[in-house]
Amino acid sequence: MKNEASLSKFLIETEKAAQEIVGFEYEHEDEDSVDEKPYNPDDIRITQKFFSVSDVCRWMSSNPPTITIKPEFQRNFVWSERKKSLLIESLMLRIPVPSFYLYEDSDEHKSVIDGLQRLSTIHDYVSGEFVLCNLQYLGDSCNGKKFSELDQKYRTRIEDTQLNINILDANSPEQVKFDVFTRINTGGVPLNRQEIRNALANTSTMKLMKRMATSESFLLATHGVVKDVRMDAQELCIRFIAFFNAYDPREKILMKNKTISNMLDTCIQHLNTCNQQTLDEYFTSFEASMRKAAAALGKMAFIKPTERIIINKPLFTSWAVTLAYSDYSISCLEENQNKLMNKYKELLFSDSEYFNSISTSTGTKKNIDIQFASVLRVLEVLEND
Numbered sequence: 001m002k003n004e005a006s007l008s009k010f011l012i013e014t015e016k017a018a019q020e021i022v023g024f025e026y027e028h029e030d031e032d033s034v035d036e037k038p039y040n041p042d043d044i045r046i047t048q049k050f051f052s053v054s055d056v057c058r059w060m061s062s063n064p065p066t067i068t069i070k071p072e073f074q075r076n077f078v079w080s081e082r083k084k085s086l087l088i089e090s091l092m093l094r095i096p097v098p099s100f101y102l103y104e105d106s107d108e109h110k111s112v113i114d115g116l117q118r119l120s121t122i123h124d125y126v127s128g129e130f131v132l133c134n135l136q137y138l139g140d141s142c143n144g145k146k147f148s149e150l151d152q153k154y155r156t157r158i159e160d161t162q163l164n165i166n167i168l169d170a171n172s173p174e175q176v177k178f179d180v181f182t183r184i185n186t187g188g189v190p191l192n193r194q195e196i197r198n199a200l201a202n203t204s205t206m207k208l209m210k211r212m213a214t215s216e217s218f219l220l221a222t223h224g225v226v227k228d229v230r231m232d233a234q235e236l237c238i239r240f241i242a243f244f245n246a247y248d249p250r251e252k253i254l255m256k257n258k259t260i261s262n263m264l265d266t267c268i269q270h271l272n273t274c275n276q277q278t279l280d281e282y283f284t285s286f287e288a289s290m291r292k293a294a295a296a297l298g299k300m301a302f303i304k305p306t307e308r309i310i311i312n313k314p315l316f317t318s319w320a321v322t323l324a325y326s327d328y329s330i331s332c333l334e335e336n337q338n339k340l341m342n343k344y345k346e347l348l349f350s351d352s353e354y355f356n357s358i359s360t361s362t363g364t365k366k367n368i369d370i371q372f373a374s375v376l377r378v379l380e381v382l383e384n385d
Helices: 002-021 053-061 081-092 116-126 152-160 174-184 193-200 203-213 216-221 232-246 260-273 276-300 313-325 330-335 337-350 352-357 365-383
Strands: 046-052 100-104 110-114 162-168
Touching: 046 053, 053 116, 053 152, 053 162, 081 116, 081 152, 110 116, 110 193, 116 152, 174 260, 193 232, 193 260, 203 232, 203 260, 203 276, 216 276, 232 260, 232 276, 232 313, 276 313, 276 330, 276 337, 313 365, 330 337, 337 352, 337 365, 352 365
Parallel strands: 100 162
Antiparallel strands: 046 162, 100 110
């Protein structure tokens, strides 16, 4: 039991450190128990097929391509030349590589979900994009060579390699895409939930997420501390849209009946069905909200009153959505910034219920209601002028 407790503490500290590196305060996101069975497991359709490297590369090079490696999804991790070379050496040595997972849409177009770095490396090498280096076994004969410069036997081995490809059928329920790929992605660095959402987003949705995460208003409001190495900034933006859609501005409460993770999954599904005008409207609301947050709280936007500038997700969500629906002008918020900041600090220091709601079990319906109600309490100082 002692060892289990020590391991649990170590894992929490590790996750805390990882979150802080990308600019977030570690969040204890315990949520209400929700008995969700959004689909019949018998509806899951995954087929296993074997295709040669030659076939897959031809699909990727065709116009239009039959299979796409989404450039918007590429992680900000770049494989070293040696790591890429060792993968190619495995093919030349006839060493099997791990399975690939693809999603096939209703038009039979395929997108890579798991195995993206490996597949792009194979395609790039066959296309002559890089030379081999630091090989473990074949260095004497193959180091420094492009694909076209290899001996014929090695080119043939690469082209004839059979890749084990698992394809998730488009007829599977929407939610199953997220659940299946959460379970099966086991590549070098497993995909996190937002990377999976990004992989299953269409091009318009991905462009919106990137546009939001790189906008000047977002960078200003979040003090430029949120990194997007593994789509962390984009997850924050999707949170805004998910909570924006779930908020009832008349009752001033959040209509939440799902876990936050499933809210974000559903949000991606929704965005995939939106036309460009609707996506633009979301961006406009988001930008206005970010500008208002910067005007209202300045250097304290979305953070607890500490010396560290690190974003708290519950504060971000509650403030961003509430301000998005407010009628306060930028000039009004700027003129009253000191009052707002003082009231904000006062609540966080004196109201333990509010502080706890943004610190532990942050995803429960009760604590989310407290988070949003507390923002309204701070904004009351504007009504008393």
